[in-house]
Amino acid sequence: MxxxxxxxxxxxxxxxxxxxxxxxxxxxxxxxxxxxxxxxxxPLEAIRAAYEKVFMSGSAALQYAETEGYRPLRVKIAERLEAKGLPASPDHMLLTTGSQQSIDLVCRILLDPGDSVLVESPTYLAALQVIQSYQGISHGVACDDHGMLPESLEEQLQLHRPKLVYINPTFSNPTGKVWSRERRQQAVDLCRKYGVLILEDDPYGEIRFNPEQLDAPALAALDAASYEGPSNVIYTSTFSKTVAPGLRTGWILAAPDVVKIAARAKQGADLHSSSIDQRALHALLETFDLDxxxxxxxxxxxxxxxxxxxxxxxxxxxxxxxxxxxxxxxxxxxxxxxxxxxxxxxxxxxxxxxxxxxxxxxxxxxxxxxxxxxxxxxxxxxxxxxxxxxxxxxxxxxxxxxxxxxxxx
Amino acid sequence: MxxxxxxxxxxxxxxxxxxxxxxxxxxxxxxxxxxxxxxxxxPLEAIRAAYEKVFMSGSAALQYAETEGYRPLRVKIAERLEAKGLPASPDHMLLTTGSQQSIDLVCRILLDPGDSVLVESPTYLAALQVIQSYQGISHGVACDDHGMLPESLEEQLQLHRPKLVYINPTFSNPTGKVWSRERRQQAVDLCRKYGVLILEDDPYGEIRFNPEQLDAPALAALDAASYEGPSNVIYTSTFSKTVAPGLRTGWILAAPDVVKIAARAKQGADLHSSSIDQRALHALLETFDLDxxxxxxxxxxxxxxxxxxxxxxxxxxxxxxxxxxxxxxxxxxxxxxxxxxxxxxxxxxxxxxxxxxxxxxxxxxxxxxxxxxxxxxxxxxxxxxxxxxxxxxxxxxxxxxxxxxxxxx
Missing domain, CATH: 3.90.1150.10 (Aspartate Aminotransferase, domain 1)
Known part of the structure; x- marks a missing residue:
């Protein structure tokens, strides 16, 4: 059979x-x-010490934990994001098994078969695959060295009425390009105009060769600065590139209703990610100079x-x-x-x-x-x-x- | 909006x-x-020592790893299953973020909206929820203290032409009941007869108060003993109840094509589960007397x-x-x-x-x-x-x- x-x-x-x-x-x-x-x-030695600290604190780390993820780590992440100009609250955050799960959960809660998603041209391959797995249809928006071309974005927003615009605007996989501030603002404004959520995938944004020369605020930050109320940007990032991928810890920062529905989806998907790894990351951030x-x-x-x-x-x-x-x-x-x-x-x-x-x-x-x-x-x-x-x-x-x-x- | x-x-x-x-x-x-x-x-101290051992072995544990999971752990799990009479190969196994992810992945690769799944009456609540999330339809099969009633199972197999029969036959959640050997064999035979896969969810099977008095082989073992070729049973279990849930490590043991397709689905879902936790479990099993x-x-x-x-x-x-x-x-x-x-x-x-x-x-x-x-x-x-x-x-x-x-x- x-x-x-x-x-x-x-x-x-x-x-x-x-x-x-x-x-x-x-x-x-x-x-x-x-x-x-x-x-x-x-940072092997610092990570080793962080796990040691988790186990010194007792067996609570080994029990089932809440789907949203270890709250003290969410607090730390929110502090780091705030320090970089991105308004963030631990209550608007869901810890995930890395950015890949963030993308999967967002597609899971938004895409029905036949729904459209706008993406950069080119874009992150594994995002295309996730969109396809939910039987969504990806449409490439024309890009130059500074990001999506606003006229192409608006045309496609009108044409395809997408559920989502997926972007990787800072040191993109595969191109390594960075969107200009202007293009970021334009994308934020256009997606607000057409009522379409942005999924901002930002795994590489902190790996900056000349930080002082780069004017590349997160679209989530521009959206928060420009508009009242819940964010129109679902922001995801990860510790995979700044600490290590093996800890499989990423996060979603988004409007409360998005986080709530994504947490429900995650509960069905795996209850929660490794709480030991989350606690170890928290312990690491307490003493290690990650910056x-x-x-x-x-x-x-x-x-x-x-x-x-x-x-x-x-x-x-x-x-x-x-x-x-x-x-x-x-x-x-x-x-x-x-x-x-x-x-x-x-x-x-x-x-x-x-x-x-x-x-x-x-x-x-x-x-x-x-x-x-x-x-x-x-x-x-x-x-x-x-x-x-x-x-x-x-x-x-x-x-x-x-x-x-x-x-x- | x-x-x-x-x-x-x-x-x-x-x-x-x-x-x-x-x-x-x-x-x-x-x-x-x-x-x-x-x-x-x-076993907090043994777990602590196991992580320590992982970090002593170098930074490979911190890198991206293969979707199927840390192979030496799969080898150990296969050995444990074989020792309990269940034929198992590390190549027919996918490590997951706990049994919940096993259930989710199996539903993901099998269920289209409207597809039927037969379940025990009553059954594990979170399985019902996952089936519902994929817009599958769960049908309860009548059960007594010894498992599903074969006549009810056969009737529903004919009536609903399900994609899957989901069962939790050993110390069921919620009832704590154990299926008799006879009912296990009957379910195996009926599902073979109608060409329907069984998902055998076995998180509690090792927690036996009187192991010598219990005649409750895994349905996967009975299927392997009775039929040639690839298994008709997708078997899933976890270390959540035998070691600790915080490590979020479970597995799927199934026919090669099921494992292959489930691994593809998992790649989209989260690339892989925590390799640190998997390596720690492997280190634990090397020295700790889990039995x-x-x-x-x-x-x-x-x-x-x-x-x-x-x-x-x-x-x-x-x-x-x-x-x-x-x-x-x-x-x-x-x-x-x-x-x-x-x-x-x-x-x-x-x-x-x-x-x-x-x-x-x-x-x-x-x-x-x-x-x-x-x-x-x-x-x-x-x-x-x-x-x-x-x-x-x-x-x-x-x-x-x-x-x-x-x-x-």
Whole structure:
């Protein structure tokens, strides 16, 4: 007998990128794929001490706990957000098993089959997958280097009457771009005008290479500054990139009714996330200077990004360009027209370097000559060799491209 | 503007019992509601040492990990299941954020709106809620003290063509009952005959007061012994009752295709559960005698159950009966016809003792004179006072019932 999978399961295909990441596991492969933070940056000793403190406080940490999450941690998170200019209350917050669960819960409580969601073009792949799993329909809004184009956003708000606008405005996955303040305000205003909620996914926002030069307030902060009453922005972030992903702790900050309904959904989904991890994070924040640690990570990541882009620049690849991100974990490569990223991926695998083609990051028709490079995970000492391999992959592409020409002549 | 919640959110109402449990939090309340294990039984020192060991092993535990869960823990779980007669492989297993997530993921990959699920009558409340949230329809199968009645099960299999049969056959929540071996085999055979998957939810199965007297193999084991090929039973259990709930670690053991599709769904839902907690459980199982600990918990819980039922028996409440569970965490009270459990709940709250009415545990028309009593969480020293309060609540009911008669005469 064949199992009668639900439509939801049928709309949850195995991710192409997931399969690519498995290729990245092959022996000897240097991977610039994936979205992993540097393992060397995890504050292991401070985390160890934090768990120790939790267990010293007794067995309450081991019992069932409330769905909304450990309240003292919510208080700490709210304080940190307030310090960054984002009005926040622990009562308007739900702790989650990382940002991925935040996205899933928001889609769960808002999307019916056929509902539209507007997304950046390109956008975070796993968000597209979650939207698809709820049988929602993602529509890409045209973007430039400063964010969504307001005219495209308004046109699509009118055309698709979406339930949600999903954005990743600060050091976007996959592009590493940052929305300008103006574009942020415009998106906030347009979504208010059309009564559409924004889901602001902000896992990388604190990883800033030049914090003082960046004018990128959270859309949630701009919304709060511009409008009375409950927020129109559902803000989600995580400790995965600032502390460590293994603790699986993120949060949703939103209007009270959104938090209430999301908490009900979470109760059905898993009752609550690990209370031990939540208490350990709380203990960590009590003594550990997380802001100093974030500055350290940011400097480390900036150095990695510079090393990589300088090595790439020395190769003078014809027609290949990239941005220089001001933070986050990714940079975005543009290949010459006609050089398919999927082909370059294949040549890369043959040369034992893994870079993800950009195709999968688009809601609609993809750009076929983009690639995402992660610069935070690979050992910096391997970067020269990684670039040599990329170079050989590019040479292979040129060689095969010329032989194609011969054949077609 | 009012938020346009999804149908899924609209079908995820706040649980009546959740509201009742909030009543149980009131100062001075003695709660026999809830389904919490004894906090005093958590092996705090062993757990502390296990986390310590994880952090000694380096920062890999803090990185992103595979969706299926920490493989060495899956190996350990498989060994434990095999030792109990249940064929198990780490490759047919998905680690989850507790049994609740197991139930949610199984519903997610199988249920479309309008699909039927057969359940025991009564059954685990939160499973009913998850089924409802996916807009599935639960149908109660008639049960006696030995499990589902085969004729009722077959009739409903024919009538409703369900996607799933959800059962909690060993020390059921809410009744504490155990299915006989015969009924287990009959359910396995009938579900094979009609090609319907079984979801066997087994969080309490190891908490056995007289292990040697109990002939209650997992349905998954009977299915494997009776039929070739992939299992027709999706088996889920958890460490929440044997170690501690705060670690939020459960698992699904099932046919390879079910595990594969459930893992995809979990990837969208939260990428993976806490890898730190999973590694700590693995470290715990390496040195801690969990079976001895389970024997200790079981003896403790049996003693609590005996203390409570002896105190209740001394009251000689007219027409009130209960079972004497052979394990698990609950017993099931039957009130005289006409004594509404919801009324007794209210009088109980007035007397500061909280017991959950059974109404919410039924898929269809509920029995209105049943109550669930948890005997594992309240301090045993409070049990005499709890029974005194129950007694006063029952007297209140009788008094009001007589005054009702006066009024209606």
């Amino acid at each position: 064949s199992t009668p999978w639900s439509k939801m399961a049928q709309n949850t295909p195995s991710s192409v990128v997931r399969d690519m990441l498995q290729a990245a596991q092959a022996p000897g492969m240097i991977s610039l794929a994936g979205g992993l933070p540097a393992q060397t940056s995890f 100093a640690h974030i500055r350290y990570i940011s400097q480390d990541y900036e150095q990695r990004m510079r090393t990589l882009t300088e090595l790439m620049a020395r190769k003078s690849w014809e027609g290949i360009t990239w941005n220089s991100p001001q933070g986050g974990m990714f940079l975005w490569l543009t290949l010459p027209e006609g050089m398919l990223a999927s082909n370059l991926f294949t040549y890369g695998i043959q040369e034992k370097v893994c870079i993800v083609p950009g195709d999968s990051f688009y809601a609609g028709t993809p750009e076929l000559n983009r690639m995402r490079i992660n610069f935070t995970h690979t050992d910096p000492e391997l970067l020269p060799e990684a670039v040599e391999r990329m170079d050989r992959a590019i040479q292979r592409w040129h060689a095969s491209s010329q032989s194609d020409h011969v054949v077609t002549m | 009012s938020t346009p919640w999804s149908k899924m959110a609209q079908n995820t109402p706040s649980s009546v019992v959740r509201d009742m449990l909030q009543a149980a939090q009131a100062p001075g309340m003695i709660s026999l509601a809830g389904g919490l294990p004894a906090q005093t039984s958590f 001895a600990h389970i024997r200790y918990i079981s003896q403790d819980y049996e003693q609590r159950m005996r203390t409570l039922t002896e105190l209740m028996a001394r009251k000689s409440w007219e027409g009130i009966t209960w079972n004497s569970p052979q394990g698990g965490m609950f017993l099931w009270l039957t009130l005289p016809e006409g004594m509404l459990a919801s009324n007794l709940f209210t009088y109980g709250i007035q007397e500061k003792v909280c017991i959950v009415p059974g109404d919410s545990f039924y898929a269809g028309t509920p029995e209105l004179n049943r109550m669930r009593i948890n005997f594992t969480h309240t301090d045993p020293e409070l049990l005499p006072e709890a029974v005194e309060r129950m007694d006063r609540a029952i007297q209140r009911w009788h008094a009001s019932s007589q005054s009702d008669h006066v009024v209606t005469m």
